[in-house]
Amino acid sequence: MSANAPALTFVALFLPFLGAVLAPALTRRLGDKAAWILALAPTLVFLHFCGFLPEVAAGEAVTGGYAWAPSFNLSFSWFLDGLSLSFALLITGMGALIVVYSGSYMKGHPGQGRFLAFILLFMGAMLGLVVSDSFLMLFVYWELTSITSFLLIGFDHEREAARRAALQALVVTGAGGLALLAGLIFIWNITGVTQLSLLVHLEGSLRESPFYLAVLVLVLGGAFTKSAQFPFHFWLPNAMEAPAPVSAYLHSATMVKAGVYLLMRLNPVMGNTPAWEILLPFFGGITLIAGTLLGLRQTDMKLILAYTTMASLGLLVLLTGFGTAHAVEAAVLYLIAHCLFKGALFMVAGAVDHEAGIRDVTQIGGLRTAMPITFGAALLSALSMGGLPLFFGFLAKEEVYAALLAGNPRAVFFTILAVTGNALMFALAFAVALKPFLGPRTEAVRHVHEGPVVLLLGPVYLAVLGLLGGLFPGIAHRYVSSPMASAIADERVVIDITAVPHPGMPLLLSVATMALGALVYWRLDAARALVARFLENLGPGPDRGFDHFVAGLVRLSAAVTRLVQPGRLEVYLTATFVLLGTTLLLPPFLFGELPAIPVWPDGVLVQEAAFLIIAAIGIAAVLRARDRLTAIVSLGIQGFAVAVIFLLLGAPDLSFTQFMVETLSVVILTLVMTRLRLSNRDHRLLGQKLLDGTIAVACGLGFTALLLKSVETPFDPVLTDFFNAYSKVVAHGANVVNVIIVDFRGTDTLGEIAVVMITGLAVLALIRVRAGKKTVGEEGQ
């Protein structure tokens, strides 16, 4: 690569974000034609990443990046090996098709610009996720995909179902992201490494760590929520509230694969342990079977596809955790095949929905003559999904069976799972691809005709690619499958399977799968009724559980708020000062750290003693005062006396500030009193007075003890010497106090004045709220 390749890659990573910024304006100018220009962004990125293919196919990894916060060992850096490069190409290649497709699908929609912006935003996030080298960058992009997914699912935000689905997806995947963050920090702590490129070649230390299981559970928490594994699967079908391009792109081809990507990425360092090889296939297997069964019950095209996506993700997790290089090969092939056929089928479903306005397979029929091209694309994709010979899906399925066949009971168990799951997916593939097109034309789709060419471009292209990949697998294997499998297995793997059927056990299982699938398809309605009855007996699923969880959370926070925010100032003040007094007094008492009783110092000057007496008189006057105004002013007297003592002891800055603060306190307290129309007299009962008095004395004693104790400890002059020595030399100021405030610790001061300003704003807001309803809390006068 040329010398400025890092800079180009950097630009490539941000190009989708740039597209997102430009999308609304471009769409306002050009309407749906803007999609063609916006599709340039993913296309250019795709071509840029294609440039890395020869290098990566040769078994090398490309890294690059820029320092971000070097002091924390953080960098904005990327890591391109077979795995991340394949994903990057998938995201950008598929992304270009999706942008073009969206241009046609959303044509005339008032929010089209916003939609394209969100899609491109997601694309940038997903691209960043798969190429990230540093952990933190991975996490940031990971959460960014959750957020963009939230925006896209809730795109039609006027519908309640869309809002709920969006929130649900965000909560589930966002919580998983936090678990992932904890897991990554664990890994960082254990290995001392913050970069994936270094981590994957680390031998042993992570697996042998006593915290391995904790790390595994946290990482799986991230991966399973993102990739919709049982029992976190429920958000994925609900996410079908999003427009079809989103379902095709985020919720089948890319984002839901992020969890699988993570597992594949960590396989070299975390795999090959009993826990890994039990948990992954177990949950993957459950997800596979649960997904297909739940899908069987559905009649909505998109929901059927959503559940088969869930099942496919389960199969991928199963294979990733199976523990052999062969299974990894199968996972890679299946992942690529799945992107092609599932992306195409979602776009087909979108095209049918776009033209007919419904997606229910029991109501649509006979569209083969009205939408022949769509039918062709659907058929090709379904053939690949069903795993028929000559298609890429066939390669994947053969490899899956070949990988799972090992002869031991565990392998037999998972082989049976895989055959069952694949057979049901076979049936569902044709339920989506054949049912709407065959049979007599139904009433609901009487006047439907073929969609525009642009709408067909994506599905046809992907479907044909699925066939070509099966016919000429050599190129795909050389540049994509083999490097990707090598990266995951962390050893050189060469995939050479072809689409020519070759006799053997895998072929036999394939035939069994197809036969079983065809049987289920033949009796689809009966199977649907059977599954529906079975699921009803099972009771409510985690989807309902989520609602209960959210409702419970709201109730809990309302209860907590009522408890800690009753709205009475007395309660707040009492709580604050009780806590303050306890904190100040209890620890020294418990640990025997109370200060020694001070002795009256010699040589107290007359004026010092005089002002001490004035301060005491001020306090006495506060206690004796008959009305509040007198009390406030008396408190000021005490404050002034203390300020004078500061002055006498040689702290002019402190003294000045104390003078001004006391003055303004008196003014503002008086204003508050008149403004709130507090009663001029103190109306507290004796009991209340005693309680408040005790709290006040306790706080006072606590502060006294703290100050005495700090004076008693030997004074460490390091800082004083430092500031005296450097204040003039470095910061050109003789007033050390002020130099500290504005120079040495200037950033602190900046924070403090920001707090002063925000406090002012808050007080202003409170006063205005009161002015709005002025009778609240009046005590009368």
Next chain:
Amino acid sequence: MNTLILRTVAPVLTALMLLFSVFVLLRGHNEPGGGFIGGLIAASALAIYGIAFGVGAVRRALRFHPMAIAGCGLMLATVSGLVSILFGVPFMTGLWIYPEILGVEVPLATVMSFDVGVYLVVVGAIISIALALEQEPGLPERSDGKTGGED
């Protein structure tokens, strides 16, 4: 507090105190003083004016909403910290120049503009609280009326 004495003295006192507050602000780097204390003095000065002539008079004299003054101060302080970026030194590093004005070498620094920012934030925030409290409830913010506390 509509006494003749206060009304007569207040303008002079306020002017003197404001002048003194700027003096305290500027000398802060070498002598006792600084932006925080200067801001407090200025706030007290305006409070006196407000007690004598009412909220409206103070608002008219200030021209800007006190919160806007505080906002400008915060902005000035932040920008003073950011200037260092242009010179490739860390955030908040003090930068000094020594121009000759009327034949006298005057040291100017980003720490000084930062201190001015502190001054403005303190004045603005405290005075907006005081004025909002002093104003009769329900009256608009441009009232020229009497103070709220006449008891």
